[in-house]
Amino acid sequence: MADVTFTVDGKKLTAPAGTLLIEACRKAGIEIPAFCYYPGLSLQAACRMCVVRQEKVPKLQTACTTTVAEGQVFITESAEIAQARKATIELLLGNHPLDCPVCDAGGECELQDMTFKYGAGVSLYAEAKQHREEQQWSPAVFYDRPRCILCYRCIRMCGEGMDVWALGVQNRAVSSVIVPNGGDQLDCEQCGMCIDVCPVGALTSGSYRYKTRPWEMNHVSTVCTHCADGCKVTLGVRQSNDGSEIVRADNRDKSGINGDFLCAKGRFGFDFVESPERLNKPLVRNAQGVLEPATWEHALRYAASKLSEIRESRGGESIAVIGSSNTTNEENYLLQKFARTVLRTNNIDHQRTADYAAFASALAGRQSKAASLRDVAIAPAILLIGGDPTVEHPLLAWTLRTNVRLNKARLYIANTAKIKLTRQARATLELPADGYRNLPVLLDGDTDFAKAVRAEESLLVIMGEEIRGAQIEALVGWGLGRGDVRFACLGDRANSRGAADMGLLPDLLPGYVQVNSPGAFAAEYPGLPSNPGKTEPEMFAAAAKGELGALLIVGANPIARLGVAGEALKNTFVIVQDIFLNETAALADVVFPAASLYEKSGTITNTFGDVQLARKAADRAGVKPDFEILVRLAGSMGVDVKALVPFGKLGVTADLGQSRGAQAGEADRHAVWLAANGLEMKTSPFDPLAVLDEIERLVPAYKLDRLNLFGGSDVPTEPGATMGFVPVSALTAPNLVVPAHDGLFTSGTLGRYSPALKELQQHQSPALAETAAD
Amino acid sequence: MSPNNTSTETMTLFSPQLAARLDALVEKYPLRRSALVPMLLYAQDEVGYLSDAVVAEVAWRIGITELEVRNVATYYSMLRFKPAGKYNVQVCTNISCMLRGGYELYERFQEELGIGHKGVTPDGVFSLEEVECIGACCWAPAIQVNYEFLDELNPDQVPGILADYRAKAAAEERSSHA
Numbered sequence: 001m002a003d004v005t006f007t008v009d010g011k012k013l014t015a016p017a018g019t020l021l022i023e024a025c026r027k028a029g030i031e032i033p034a035f036c037y038y039p040g041l042s043l044q045a046a047c048r049m050c051v052v053r054q055e056k057v058p059k060l061q062t063a064c065t066t067t068v069a070e071g072q073v074f075i076t077e078s079a080e081i082a083q084a085r086k087a088t089i090e091l092l093l094g095n096h097p098l099d100c101p102v103c104d105a106g107g108e109c110e111l112q113d114m115t116f117k118y119g120a121g122v123s124l125y126a127e128a129k130q131h132r133e134e135q136q137w138s139p140a141v142f143y144d145r146p147r148c149i150l151c152y153r154c155i156r157m158c159g160e161g162m163d164v165w166a167l168g169v170q171n172r173a174v175s176s177v178i179v180p181n182g183g184d185q186l187d188c189e190q191c192g193m194c195i196d197v198c199p200v201g202a203l204t205s206g207s208y209r210y211k212t213r214p215w216e217m218n219h220v221s222t223v224c225t226h227c228a229d230g231c232k233v234t235l236g237v238r239q240s241n242d243g244s245e246i247v248r249a250d251n252r253d254k255s256g257i258n259g260d261f262l263c264a265k266g267r268f269g270f271d272f273v274e275s276p277e278r279l280n281k282p283l284v285r286n287a288q289g290v291l292e293p294a295t296w297e298h299a300l301r302y303a304a305s306k307l308s309e310i311r312e313s314r315g316g317e318s319i320a321v322i323g324s325s326n327t328t329n330e331e332n333y334l335l336q337k338f339a340r341t342v343l344r345t346n347n348i349d350h351q352r353t354a355d356y357a358a359f360a361s362a363l364a365g366r367q368s369k370a371a372s373l374r375d376v377a378i379a380p381a382i383l384l385i386g387g388d389p390t391v392e393h394p395l396l397a398w399t400l401r402t403n404v405r406l407n408k409a410r411l412y413i414a415n416t417a418k419i420k421l422t423r424q425a426r427a428t429l430e431l432p433a434d435g436y437r438n439l440p441v442l443l444d445g446d447t448d449f450a451k452a453v454r455a456e457e458s459l460l461v462i463m464g465e466e467i468r469g470a471q472i473e474a475l476v477g478w479g480l481g482r483g484d485v486r487f488a489c490l491g492d493r494a495n496s497r498g499a500a501d502m503g504l505l506p507d508l509l510p511g512y513v514q515v516n517s518p519g520a521f522a523a524e525y526p527g528l529p530s531n532p533g534k535t536e537p538e539m540f541a542a543a544a545k546g547e548l549g550a551l552l553i554v555g556a557n558p559i560a561r562l563g564v565a566g567e568a569l570k571n572t573f574v575i576v577q578d579i580f581l582n583e584t585a586a587l588a589d590v591v592f593p594a595a596s597l598y599e600k601s602g603t604i605t606n607t608f609g610d611v612q613l614a615r616k617a618a619d620r621a622g623v624k625p626d627f628e629i630l631v632r633l634a635g636s637m638g639v640d641v642k643a644l645v646p647f648g649k650l651g652v653t654a655d656l657g658q659s660r661g662a663q664a665g666e667a668d669r670h671a672v673w674l675a676a677n678g679l680e681m682k683t684s685p686f687d688p689l690a691v692l693d694e695i696e697r698l699v700p701a702y703k704l705d706r707l708n709l710f711g712g713s714d715v716p717t718e719p720g721a722t723m724g725f726v727p728v729s730a731l732t733a734p735n736l737v738v739p740a741h742d743g744l745f746t747s748g749t750l751g752r753y754s755p756a757l758k759e760l761q762q763h764q765s766p767a768l769a770e771t772a773a774d
Numbered sequence: 775m776s777p778n779n780t781s782t783e784t785m786t787l788f789s790p791q792l793a794a795r796l797d798a799l800v801e802k803y804p805l806r807r808s809a810l811v812p813m814l815l816y817a818q819d820e821v822g823y824l825s826d827a828v829v830a831e832v833a834w835r836i837g838i839t840e841l842e843v844r845n846v847a848t849y850y851s852m853l854r855f856k857p858a859g860k861y862n863v864q865v866c867t868n869i870s871c872m873l874r875g876g877y878e879l880y881e882r883f884q885e886e887l888g889i890g891h892k893g894v895t896p897d898g899v900f901s902l903e904e905v906e907c908i909g910a911c912c913w914a915p916a917i918q919v920n921y922e923f924l925d926e927l928n929p930d931q932v933p934g935i936l937a938d939y940r941a942k943a944a945a946e947e948r949s950s951h952a
Binding site for chain 1: 839840841842844845848849
């Protein structure tokens with residue numbers, strides 16, 4: 001809409017006509033207080049805190065519902081307005097318990113801040129405060145009625161934001177209470193968004209309540225380790241006996257692709273790091289066949305000597321490596337480089353949850369055709385084929401709902417099941433069980449659905465895991481022929497995309513370069529074997545036949561996942577790097593205790609190809625990042641570590657901060673700038689960023705906007721930059737893609753060690769069982 | 775219980791007349807949920823109170839959640855979630871009635887019935903409520919028994935009124951057994 005000019009506190013402001021006054025003011029740096037107003041949600045005008053004086057209007061107006069028009073004059077701060085706000089606060093405090101010293105929100109409470117600002121320290125109310133007992137609605141959500149100021153944020157967030165509608169308000173006036181849908185129990189997706197938006201301490205989190213004071217925490221923003229959407233998560237960490245512990249996860253600063261959104265896993269599922277079952281010492285199998293604690297030196301030397309011996313006596317093809325879809329890009333890159341140049345084998349694979357290789361192949365040479373998650377937030381039309389984002393990609397589902405709600409985006413859903421997102425869909429196409437086979441034919445068909453999709457000038461196509469291999473190629477081919485169509489494909493784990501991009505595949509190098517025509521890698525990777533290696537199932541088949549001498553497994557649990565019998569590995573020397581002694585680690589000859597994603601740094605690529613920087617938040621004694629373990633293992637094998645990790649090159653030698661002048665005291669900004677320009681000193685072989693430089697050099701898709709990356713933003717990759725065309729037939733069969741299908745409260749092996757997620761699953765399972773029986 | 779695949783006739787809690795009335799009501803408004811408050815009132819008149827089953831059926835008829843039904847229903851004091859007596863005595867104590875002895879009347883009802891606000895007599899015949907204005911100010915003090923108005927009362931008429939209703943209740947009881 002056309003811009004209008006209006007006056008606020010004597011300042012001339014300009015904003016599009018119809019903008020809410022409160023938003024226009026916030027953009028201009030004028031803060032108008034509000035409890036009930038929440039950007040993106042419907043207007044409530046319940047709290048009366050945002051009242052302002054508008055010229056020629058007899059009564060004070062609420063800035064959250066006043067839209068700006070030409071020539072209006074407003075005053076936002078005056079004695080009259082301060083008095084009105086003070087009276088509002090006095091009313092809100094009428095029944096508010098003032099238990100701030102023990103309240104979770106104390107120190108970061110909006111009511112506290114407003115009371116401080118407007119000074120409603122005295123009350124004229126003589127009545128006794130109404131008290132109600134606190135309620136526990138679910139393992140995650142507690143409700144303390146007297147603290148509630150009835151702003152309705154939680155109700156709107158749950159309904160409009162999450163499309164769950166599990167909260168309501170009952171009774172009236174002073175007796176009003178927020179009520180969950182199950183009477184006194186909450187039957188919902190347990191995302192905790194209601195706790196997050198609560199301006200006071202009325203809704204508190206089962207995992208955080210009474211744990212700490214907000215000012216005792218340090219806040220580190222990193223990337224969630226659970227699903228493939230890559231939410232930015234701000235971890236509140238605190239010193240503990242053996243390092244530092246995570247006490248809270250949220251994203252209140254709304255930075256990152258997820259804004260303030262987090263699902264149950266991101267918000268509550270970080271507690272696996274504190275599990276007493278964490279490994280904290282290397283384990284080596286002794287003569288009696290029992291795993292017993294060992295020193296790092298002994299374990300490394302033993303593992304290295306066995307690997308060297310097997311490589312020398314039986315050749316690299318008798319060694320295999322299984323990588324992780326939860327470790328960083330740098331670790332994955334290093335792992336495959338270690339496998340290919342040190343162990344001299346292409347026997348490397350990982351848990352594939354989507355056919356990223358086919359996706360990259362279909363897009364090879366096509367610039368700007370891959371969609372980032374940011375594109376999903378603004379695309380005018382989206383075609384979702386397969387998948388169930390509500391359950392498996394909560395952030396994608398949130399982004400789609402938000403785009404439909406706020407921008408009237410048109411969502412088209414083709415699925416074999418009736419997924420929850422169909423409630424937001426403009427049109428749906430219910431497919432038969434084998435319906436994903438001929439998608440271009442369906443989309444070129446005569447149905448109203450196909451016609452509506454084809455009528456869209458600009459389209460974003462999101463493919464679920466069901467779409468693989470030739471189907472991806474056909475669908476992308478269909479879209480490329482139509483013009484402005486972009487694509488995304490959905491995988492499962494935090495760095496599934498990164499694992500594939502970094503070449504944890506037996507036939508493909510980083511950037512999906514084929515091992516038998518390695519191009520630039522030929523010079524970089526001395527001794528690179530040219531034959532494609534074994535896939536995961538082939539590795540175990542070889543092991544069963546006694547043909548596998550050694551198996552290195554990093555952050556994966558193939559024994560449980562593939563249902564392999566333990567005996568298969570009895571003639572294989574098994575080295576495992578993991579967080580827990582899972583089914584696979586229990587069979588190993590050497591186990592190295594690894595750091596979780598929350599305890600190390602590096603980059604992570606979400607399923608949309610957006611790269612983000614994971615920062616070390618927590619710390620735990622005894623564990624090491626997989627990166628460091630690999631470097632030490634290689635070093636113990638007598639490898640020139642500099643050939644693996646290009647550290648010690650480049651870098652500034654003069655300015656280490658002393659001569660910063662105007663930047664003095666702003667170490668972070670300086671460090672970001674140095675890192676962005678590749679000038680930071682990489683003096684340590686354990687510095688993953690040294691490997692990031694090499695990734696950027698060798699993988700064309702990873703030409704990253706480093707300034708934004710190191711500043712904490714997500715930066716897109718360009719799979720279209722992949723060199724050459726890889727014929728789909730050359731790629732490994734799509735049946736090797738086995739989606740994890742993790743739900744809202746499961747996260748593979750990791751989720752089994754999270755008490756919070758297990759509790760939530762139990763809480764929700766009776767309800768789920770009921771639905772199933774219905 | 776899945777309402778989607780069961781016909782209204784077999785599943786409804788209500789009499790065929792009421793069911794038909796509610797069927798028509800939801801179609802009457804541009805938004806189905808606009809029918810919520812009248813539906814709750816009619817349902818309460820027939821069933822006596824808003825039981826869980828009533829809430830569930832109303833939610834299903836409109837196509838909203840039970841939580842939404844309760845959000846609305848709990849707001850109104852004339853909607854109740856527990857059974858009232860056969861005759862629900864509502865005594866007005868707003869200003870006109872108060873000036874002309876509404877409180878004395880209300881106290882007399884409490885004494886005679888032995889119950890207080892929102893109470894129900896053990897035999898289930900009477901319940902008592904102190905209510906806001908019932909719109910009979912010209913004939914204050916006034917009471918409303920179910921939908922019947924009795925006005926310009928004085929406390930001494932209370933025993934007679936109660937005896938009349940008690941007799942009526944007994945007669946109905948007999949005829950229903952006959």
